[in-house]
Amino acid sequence: MSKFERIIPGTINIENSEVLYISDSGNDDFNDSLFYKVTSQFDNQPIAQSGGVVNENCKLWLPTNELFNCLSYKGDVEGWRKEITQGAKILDLITGKIVCDKIELSDNRTYLLSDCKIEFY
Template sequence: MKRPTTHMENVLGSKIAQPDELEIPGSEEFDSDRVLYFSVKKGQSARALFQRILNFSDPPNAQSGGAHEGGCLIETTTSEIFCAVRFRGDLVGWRKDIEQGAAAVGSELARIENGNLVTFDGRSFSLTECTIEFT
């Protein structure tokens, strides 16, 4: 059964995803939007680390588009935490900026592939065994 549109959705002109409707960023690939995950140490601010990663390249490699936090944290079975970053526009430039920034701050990168969180060093964690938090 389709849920009724809320007053706020009518005002905004679009649906607001409910908690049971949220999708893990990167689990479905879109042409205009890409997602990577960067590791965050326990107690470390994901937002502050995100800013350090994106501001590392000076001048930036990306010439168009933008990047933002993906609103999702994934905790693996080994208690590692990964935070989503979405980027669009100059995909090659943004990916290079994110990779260089993550390397500079000692953050590991990962991506979603076939229902798994796969780190760039090849480790794989089934998303069904991970703890997912939408922020």
């Protein structure tokens, strides 16, 4: 791997940090729209007590051509996981996590990463 190649977020465990992929229609800019919607559902009473969440600037397309964007979070990992998954559920979005060489989705589907298209931006 050259020094310019990026690793797919979630394929390497980083202590006190996790990664989730969020389904995205691709109709709007993720940073300006969906990222904010997913992460701000509980602004009045936040679940996460510390840390933060960032866009990993990584898009993943399933073999079905469904698009997912990647978020990572650290600090209160359990709180952020709950906040993001519940925010996604409120918005009727699917979440996914990387487990070994697969992405496992909240709707119980699983795909090999090698069958998915990855784009860093």
